Amino acid sequence: EAGVAQSPRYKIIEKRQSVAFWCNPISGHATLYWYQQILGQGPKLLIQFQNNGVVDDSQLPKDRFSAERLKGVDSTLKIQPAKLEDSAVYLCASRALTNEQFFGPGTRLTVL
Amino acid sequence: QQQVKQSPQSLIVQKGGISIINCAYENTAFDYFPWYQQFPGKGPALLIAIRPDVSEKKEGRFTISFNKSAKQFSLHIMDSQPGDSATYFCAVKHFGNEKLTFGTGTRLTIIP
Numbered sequence: 001e002a003g004v005a006q007s008p009r010y011k012i013i014e015k016r017q018s019v020a021f022w023c024n025p026i027s028g029h030a031t032l033y034w035y036q037q038i039l040g041q042g043p044k045l046l047i048q049f050q051n052n053g054v055v056d057d058s059q060l061p062k063d064r065f066s067a068e069r070l071k072g073v074d075s076t077l078k079i080q081p082a083k084l085e086d087s088a089v090y091l092c093a094s095r096a097l098t099n100e101q102f103f104g105p106g107t108r109l110t111v112l
Numbered sequence: 113q114q115q116v117k118q119s120p121q122s123l124i125v126q127k128g129g130i131s132i133i134n135c136a137y138e139n140t141a142f143d144y145f146p147w148y149q150q151f152p153g154k155g156p157a158l159l160i161a162i163r164p165d166v167s168e169k170k171e172g173r174f175t176i177s178f179n180k181s182a183k184q185f186s187l188h189i190m191d192s193q194p195g196d197s198a199t200y201f202c203a204v205k206h207f208g209n210e211k212l213t214f215g216t217g218t219r220l221t222i223i224p
Contacts, residue, residue: 031210042118042201042214043156056211075141091155099144099205101212104157 002026004104006092012110017082021107025073027093030054033101034067034077035091043091049075082111115139118202118215125222131189133218135202140184144205145178146212147187151198159200160187194220 005024025032030051035043046055046065051072055068060067064083069075079086089106117136123141126130133199144162162169162176162185175188189196202215 041219042116042203042217043212044214045211048211052184056209094153095210099146099161099210100158103157105155 004092004094004102006090006104006107008107009105010108010110012112013082014112015024015084016081018078019082019090019109020039021090023075023077023092023104025075025092026096026102029096029102030072031095032075033095034075035093035103037089037091037106038055039088046077058078079109082109084111087111092111095107115213115221116149116196116202116215118190118218120218121222122219123191124164125220127192127194127222129192129222131187131196131220131222132190132201133187133200133220135186135215136182136184137204140182140183140208143207145185146205147174147176147178147215149204150200150201150217156201171172181220189220192220194222196220199221 032049034046037043046060047067049069052069065073067077087110089108091103091106093101093103095101114215115138120136147159148156149159150156160171160174166224167178173190178185200218203212
């Protein structure tokens with residue numbers, strides 16, 4: 001079974017630029033999550049999708065972050081404009097019917 | 113609002129020894145308590161999990177001890193091996209939804 005795929009793996013941008021991350025969850029997993037993991041901290045949930053609908057985006061900074069999952073499969077997370085404090089690893093995870101969340105390798109974002 | 117407090121921040125254990133990592137949570141609205149293991153450059157992976165209706169769960173060298181009245185749970189790694197060197201995160205799942213809140217992580221190093 002293929003795992004959660006994410007791209008790119010690394011991204012370096014200047015502040016105020018925009019960036020987008022892509023996630024392909026495990027086939028058949030209806031629930032998809034985006035997390036932000038700042039160095040030395042645990043993952044923090046940004047947004048949760050159930051199929052193509054948003055379940056929880058309470059911790060998503062909506063003035064600069066957006067996410068979509070148009071066909072209930074792949075998802076993209078966008079930051080526009082980026083700030084220095086957005087430097088982090090962005091993790092995508094998916095879940096089927098059990099409680100276990102399966103994480104992708106993440107995208108490491110550096111904002112200069 | 114920090115709902116999960118994890119300790120220690122880092123831990124060094126000799127090969128063959130017992131590694132113990134602790135977590136404390138702040139309310140009772142949680143119904144699933146997983147531990148995730150993360151290697152550098154990888155996403156977290158589920159190691160072991162427990163529900164609040166049991167006090168202990170063992171899987172191989174890994175054991176979760178759960179104390180509902182004290183709102184604490186811990187991970188014990190018996191016969192620790194160099195391959196166990198990783199960062200470990202406890203998490204709590206909110207009752208009624210699929211949201212996980214993670215602890216701050218423990219960097220475990222097993223020395224020969």
